[in-house]
Structure formats: C-alpha cells, structure tokens
Amino acid sequence: MFSRANGVLNDIGNNQINQQVEKWIEMRLKRKSMGFNSESIPSESIHGVGIGTKDEGLPLDTPKVYKNLLSFLIDVSHRGSVSSLRRALDKLSHFMSSRDLISSLVESRGYRLHLLQISAEFKLNSSDDRHLHDALRKDEEAIAGLLSSAIGSEGNKFKDALLALKDEDAQSCADLIQDVIDKCSPERDEFKYQAQRLLVKLCEAQDVLPSSLFIKGVIRQDTDAHFGGSFGDIYRATYNGSEVAIKRIRVFQDTVASERRKIFKRLCREALLWRTLKHPFLLPFFGVDSDTFPGFFCLVSPWMAKGTILRHLGENGGQDIDLRLFEIAQGLAYLHSQHIIHGDLRGSNILVDSDNHACIADFGLAVFSDVTLGTNSSQHGGSVRWMAPELLDPGTFGLEHFRRTFASDVYSFACVCTELYTGDPPFNNIPHGAAVLLKVMKGERPARPFRMGNWLWNIVEMCWNQENAGRPSMSEVVKMMQSRCPGRQLVPLAIQPGEAVNGGSSLLINEDTAMSDDPTLTRRSGEHSRATVANESAGSVTSTAGPRQVSGGIMQALRSRIATPHRRESQEVVAEQVPRFRVLVMGRMNAGKTTIMQAMTRSSDGLFVVHDQDGNQINSGSILQSSAGHSIGWEITYLSNPGFVFHNSRGVETGSRNGIEKLRDFIERRLRRVPLNEKLHVIWYCLPTDTDRPLYREEMAFFQQDTGDVPVIAVFTKFEARVTKAFSQLRDNGMSVREARRHAPEKARQDFEELFSERKLQMRYPPAAYVYLQSKLHYAFNCHSTHLPLDVNKPETTCDELSLVTHRAIQAEAVSRLFAMVQRNSVEVSMGTALV
Numbered sequence: 001m002f003s004r005a006n007g008v009l010n011d012i013g014n015n016q017i018n019q020q021v022e023k024w025i026e027m028r029l030k031r032k033s034m035g036f037n038s039e040s041i042p043s044e045s046i047h048g049v050g051i052g053t054k055d056e057g058l059p060l061d062t063p064k065v066y067k068n069l070l071s072f073l074i075d076v077s078h079r080g081s082v083s084s085l086r087r088a089l090d091k092l093s094h095f096m097s098s099r100d101l102i103s104s105l106v107e108s109r110g111y112r113l114h115l116l117q118i119s120a121e122f123k124l125n126s127s128d129d130r131h132l133h134d135a136l137r138k139d140e141e142a143i144a145g146l147l148s149s150a151i152g153s154e155g156n157k158f159k160d161a162l163l164a165l166k167d168e169d170a171q172s173c174a175d176l177i178q179d180v181i182d183k184c185s186p187e188r189d190e191f192k193y194q195a196q197r198l199l200v201k202l203c204e205a206q207d208v209l210p211s212s213l214f215i216k217g218v219i220r221q222d223t224d225a226h227f228g229g230s231f232g233d234i235y236r237a238t239y240n241g242s243e244v245a246i247k248r249i250r251v252f253q254d255t256v257a258s259e260r261r262k263i264f265k266r267l268c269r270e271a272l273l274w275r276t277l278k279h280p281f282l283l284p285f286f287g288v289d290s291d292t293f294p295g296f297f298c299l300v301s302p303w304m305a306k307g308t309i310l311r312h313l314g315e316n317g318g319q320d321i322d323l324r325l326f327e328i329a330q331g332l333a334y335l336h337s338q339h340i341i342h343g344d345l346r347g348s349n350i351l352v353d354s355d356n357h358a359c360i361a362d363f364g365l366a367v368f369s370d371v372t373l374g375t376n377s378s379q380h381g382g383s384v385r386w387m388a389p390e391l392l393d394p395g396t397f398g399l400e401h402f403r404r405t406f407a408s409d410v411y412s413f414a415c416v417c418t419e420l421y422t423g424d425p426p427f428n429n430i431p432h433g434a435a436v437l438l439k440v441m442k443g444e445r446p447a448r449p450f451r452m453g454n455w456l457w458n459i460v461e462m463c464w465n466q467e468n469a470g471r472p473s474m475s476e477v478v479k480m481m482q483s484r485c486p487g488r489q490l491v492p493l494a495i496q497p498g499e500a501v502n503g504g505s506s507l508l509i510n511e512d513t514a515m516s517d518d519p520t521l522t523r524r525s526g527e528h529s530r531a532t533v534a535n536e537s538a539g540s541v542t543s544t545a546g547p548r549q550v551s552g553g554i555m556q557a558l559r560s561r562i563a564t565p566h567r568r569e570s571q572e573v574v575a576e577q578v579p580r581f582r583v584l585v586m587g588r589m590n591a592g593k594t595t596i597m598q599a600m601t602r603s604s605d606g607l608f609v610v611h612d613q614d615g616n617q618i619n620s621g622s623i624l625q626s627s628a629g630h631s632i633g634w635e636i637t638y639l640s641n642p643g644f645v646f647h648n649s650r651g652v653e654t655g656s657r658n659g660i661e662k663l664r665d666f667i668e669r670r671l672r673r674v675p676l677n678e679k680l681h682v683i684w685y686c687l688p689t690d691t692d693r694p695l696y697r698e699e700m701a702f703f704q705q706d707t708g709d710v711p712v713i714a715v716f717t718k719f720e721a722r723v724t725k726a727f728s729q730l731r732d733n734g735m736s737v738r739e740a741r742r743h744a745p746e747k748a749r750q751d752f753e754e755l756f757s758e759r760k761l762q763m764r765y766p767p768a769a770y771v772y773l774q775s776k777l778h779y780a781f782n783c784h785s786t787h788l789p790l791d792v793n794k795p796e797t798t799c800d801e802l803s804l805v806t807h808r809a810i811q812a813e814a815v816s817r818l819f820a821m822v823q824r825n826s827v828e829v830s831m832g833t834a835l836v
Helices: 001-027 043-049 068-076 082-096 101-121 124-150 155-165 167-183 188-206 257-275 309-315 321-337 371-378 406-422 433-441 453-462 474-484 497-502 547-562 565-577 593-600 620-624 659-672 695-701 721-734 735-759 799-809 814-820 827-834
Strands: 230-240 244-248 287-289 298-302 350-352 359-362 583-586 608-611 636-637 642-647 680-686 712-717 770-772
Touching: 001 082, 001 101, 001 620, 001 712, 068 082, 068 321, 082 642, 101 124, 101 155, 101 712, 124 406, 155 167, 155 188, 167 188, 230 659, 244 406, 257 298, 257 620, 309 350, 309 406, 309 453, 321 359, 350 608, 359 659, 371 474, 406 453, 406 474, 433 593, 453 474, 583 814, 593 636, 593 680, 593 712, 593 799, 636 814, 680 799, 695 770, 721 735, 770 799, 799 814, 799 827
Parallel strands: 583 642, 583 680, 680 712, 712 770
Antiparallel strands: 230 244, 244 298, 287 298, 350 359, 608 636, 636 642
C-alpha cells in the first residue's frame, strides 16, 4: 500500500514537471531565435566545446549547451516506466536543438533548471551520480569555453552579438556570465578577469545588473543622509539585523539623459568590481538595494561607526599609524592582484572597522588595469593633492591620454602615508589646487612628518618618484613594510572563491545559486532520490574521492540490512518515522551557516529547495536575497543530500533585538512536537573566532537555556585569524619562521581553549561538543594552510569531524542511527552503524 501511494505521488509529480516544461517552451517560442550560428566563432573555440560547423559537415540541429546532461538523462529514462519524464526530455531536446547559439546561451539557465528538476525524480545510484556530475561539469566548462571565445579582440562578431542583446535577453546573459564567474576555479584567474570585463561592458551598454547582486530587506533608519560626497549620499539602514550604509547615487531632476547614463555606468562598474573583491582590508559589499529609494540603485555595505581613518587616528592620539598603513598597503596590493586600480586613494576613502582595522572604500573611480583609453579617460575625477604627476599633465611624460595605472595608485599611497601622520591633506598650507599641481610637476613633495621613521620615509620617497617606472609595486611595498614590522598581521593576497561570496569557514562554495529565479523545484516527502550537481571537489572540505564513493556503498549495505525482518524494529522503523534529519544552524551574520550546510550535504553547487511551515514551496532565491520575509521555520533541503532538513537562523540573528527570544521559541516549539520526524535533532551554533570576544552577550545568554535532549554543537569558524596571530606571537618570541608555522595552529587552539574555558564556566548549559574550522588559506609568508585539531588526539578538523562529534553527542539511539544513515561525510560513522 505504501509503495502504491508513492507511485501515485510520483506520477502526479512527473506530470507536473512535464506541464512545466511545456509551459516554459511555449513561452520561449514566442521569442524569436537570434539566428546566430557557430560560423562566427573562432574555429579553435568551436573544437574546444564540440560544436560543429557547416564546413565540417556536422549537424547543426543539436543542443548547443547542456547536451551531455540531456544525453545522460535520456539514457536513464529508458531504464524504467517514466513515460511522462521521457516526454518532457524529448520536448526539451527538440526545443534545445532548434535554437541558435546565442539563444541557447541566453536560455541555458532555463535548460539547466528543468534538466535538474527531472534528474531529481530519477532514482540514481552512486554510479549515476558520478556520471551526472561529470556531464554537468563538462557542459558548464563548455559554456565557459564559449564565453571565452567572446573575449577576443575588437571586431569579434560573437562578442558584438552578446553586447547587442537587449532587455530580458541582456539580463539573462548578464546572469549567466556572473554565474560562470562565481564558479571559476582559482587556476582560471585570467579567464575570470576577462569575463568580468565582458560583463561590465554588457551591463554598461544595456543598463542591466546581474540579478544576484540585488538584495532585499534593507530598512532605512534616518530621513536625512549622514554623509555626502561628490557622487552620492550615505544613509544609515539595517539589513539582516545589522547596521549598514546605503550609498544613494545623486541624480538631480534637471540632469540630462546623457549624464544619467554616465552616472548609471559608473554605479554599474563600481558594483560589479566591488562585488568581486573580498579582503580583510577592503570594505565588504553586501549588494544593490533597489527598494529603499524607488527608481534608484543603492550600494549596501557595513556601517562603520568609527568613521574614516583620519577621525579614528584623531580620537586615539595617532596610535598604530604604521600598522594601519601596513593594512592599507595590503588592501591595495590585493586590488592590484585582481587587475583593479583604485584611482582615488586618500584618507577620507579609508574607513575603520569595529576591530580598528583599516578598510579601503569608495570604488567609484576604480577601473581594470588595462581598460581602454576611452573608458579611462572619461573618469578624470579625484583630488589633485593625491594625484600622480603623469595624471596631472600626461603630455609632459610622453603620454597621449590620461590613464590611471598601478603606479598612480602607489603615488597616492605615499601621499596617504604623510596624510595619516599629519592629519592633514598633502600641501595643506597651499589653498589652491592649481598651485599644488605646479609644485608636483616641479618634483616638489610634502615635507617629512616629524614622527615618521626613516624606514617608512624611504618607502614614501620611492613611492612618489616623479617617474612612474621608478616606483615600486604595492606587493614590493608590502614586503618592505613587513620586513620592518615583524609580527604584523599579513593576510593572504588572494582569497579563495567560496570565501569571497560567503565569508564562511571551510569551503570553496559560493552562496549564490543558479536557481535564484527558480519557479519550482518539487520535492515530495518520503523520497530519497538525489541530484548531484557541478563543481566537483572544489566545493568540499574533504575530497570527494574515497569517502563519497565508499559512503555510497555503505548506504546500499545499510538498506539491504534494513530490509531483513530482524532489523525492522530499529533502522527501518526509524527511516519511516523520521524521513529527514532536522538541524537548526544558528549564528550571527557571516558566521558561516550556509557554508556549513553545503559542506554537510556535499553540495558543490548550492542547489536547494525551500518549503514553509505548511509545506508550500518558497522561491529558492528568497532565502538568499531576503531576510525580511525569511522565517526560521522554513525547511531547507539540498538536492545533493535531501536526507537533511535545515532551519537557518538567518533573519533572526543572535545579535539582533529579540533574536535570542525568537530562537528559544522555535526550539521550545520543536521540543514539544510529538512525531519524531517533526522534532529538532541537533543544533549547530556557528561562532566566529576572528575577534577577541569569542562569544557576545546574546550568545552567552543562549547557553543559559536548556535545550532538552537536543545537543548543541559549537562550530568555531574563521580560526585562521587566530593562527595568524599565534604565528606573529611566536615570531616575536624569537622562534624561526619554520618552527612558528608548525606550532602556530596548536598554540592558537590552546590560547582559544583557555579563553573559552572561562566563558564555559559561566554557562549553565555549555555545548555538548565543539569543532574548529578555518579557511583554506595560503598565507603570503608561505605558511601552509592547516586545519585546526578537534582536540589533542585528532589530526585535523574537517566536515568529517563535524559528523563524528555530532554522532557522538546524540543520546537518543534512534536519532543517532538516523544521522548515521543520512550523513555522507564520515565513513567511521556509517560503518559504526552498518555493523551494529
């Protein structure tokens, strides 16, 4: 009877998918094909992605994108009686084959969505999973290959066709390019850079921005702006329970249309460049808000209560100026490593965060390092007092055009050094900019501040050399400053892709999913099918080789053991009563919650579905883009492992007002639920450790409340900051670099445990267990990345360790067995249950 009911549900679901595909195709057929064929693409690119040309005599009536995934699913569909799914695939195949290359790229996200919907309905074994994974990887690499062929020189017909797209098609193309950029591995740095340039050109030309840049839930706090500049006004607001700044671009009613276009292009470039930048000494970018001021796009970033670095140094008596300059140098070196020139570095564009670190801000004049002269020369903004002489008069230096360079940024850095020491702009005693210009062109520079050391003054003099070729690079400046500032914090020059999107703690996974516009991804209760999606092992803390494959075999062994009569009273009963393992993932904003969920489900693409408390499906984009409408009661299921149901505390952050009360209420309600499958099974509390306060007051308050038989696992994230600090302390104590590298992780763990033990004594209900997680970073001083030990006896902490400690912390036997059946990270956990 149970199987029969399941079959009926499956038939209904399959017919629904068939209808969705038909409706989508019908809608797309109303739009004309672009009529662009592969003959306009360079032949080497054609061969690279497997598209035939007429000259080669290969058929053109085949899908141009996602043909591997389509072919794989068609093969799978012939195995069983899934006629409605087969019909849906046939319709998709016919439609995909009929579209030209440009149309196929524009519609590719729709293809992907529907093909993955269909894949989720098949019962795939572990071998199928690997084949699906491989097919999707090949298809997405092919799309990246097609885009790479559009990055050539001017006059490229394929590139021109993409840049000529309009309206919805331009928007779809922008979303696709941004999605490809987000998935790029670090090895493809050059392609990523060129793709970003293509994206900027498309967005500037067609007045669009990628959908993933927009956020919801920003609430303005004050009527009047707090600050104003030549380009925009800064308002204070809240987002996800935290204070943020929203930068509204200033446009007046009498501004002519051509000027409005220029303003939008500048905002567009600033948003797109800023989004790619993730570094501790750059101001973070949250996204674009289009709701607070209807008709205007606003850029959203954290609210920096301590203001500019000039204000901060004025209030603290000018302490640690050298350290702040060292941080600014690192931030600027990182910008240059990303092929980006800041273009307007000065004290008023450098803010200070809550931990007193410098954060370079205002990327309104930032440009790519090899941007075309026309684009660059139209951006002559900036202040004369910080401007390199070759920018003031290009002709004197044999230059035909005004063009910012890395060297002009280095000059500005030298000016910032004197500015921070004096508290005044360069040449403050000269009131008129024209007089400053004349002095700079004669080779004159500001006087040496009396407190500046000889070593720093020598660097300043090199940086503002009259000839740009005589100035050092910013990476060289960082090395010179590091040699005179032993033990100072040196952060990685390049942040890994996943950390760039999430700010999370252990993975190379982006938080943005390609399904932000996903209308429906149906998932029905009782199914254990799964869809594995792209990006391979780059998305996981542990290698996908070995554990995943072995785990798949163990899961099959478990199912066969469950099917025997004498096991029914244990695992089979549990499986029927609790079809999902339920986890509350909590923590303040950017604590790494999404990263942990993706890690545990081994999701390399972040593909998930969301249902509200009544079982109604929610658009998956809502959970990423909106905190205002998000509810902790929503159920999040990742397609890579639907055995887990997550509740994310996003929107009720523990540091926000009434946040703890909302969390307590949710936990208590779940504790009172009678059906086991409705109860909460475990809590993972993500606690960042990158500040001197391991727990905030609100977080301490949580541990004064009993959570019943639901264990709380403390997941300490962002531990790399403490490793760096420990390394510096060991070096200050005279330890060699090699020994400091080796001992820093253990020292960081011991120091933190000593600090945390004091807090633990104040907890009425301390966590049942804890793990450490740190980013996979390679430090600029060549310190090898190391996962912190879970405890003295454990070699390293990975998602495998989180599985182990969770399993050990669960007291209820039925829940413990369920977790072992659902998780796919720890072979030890799976084996322990399989052999019972």
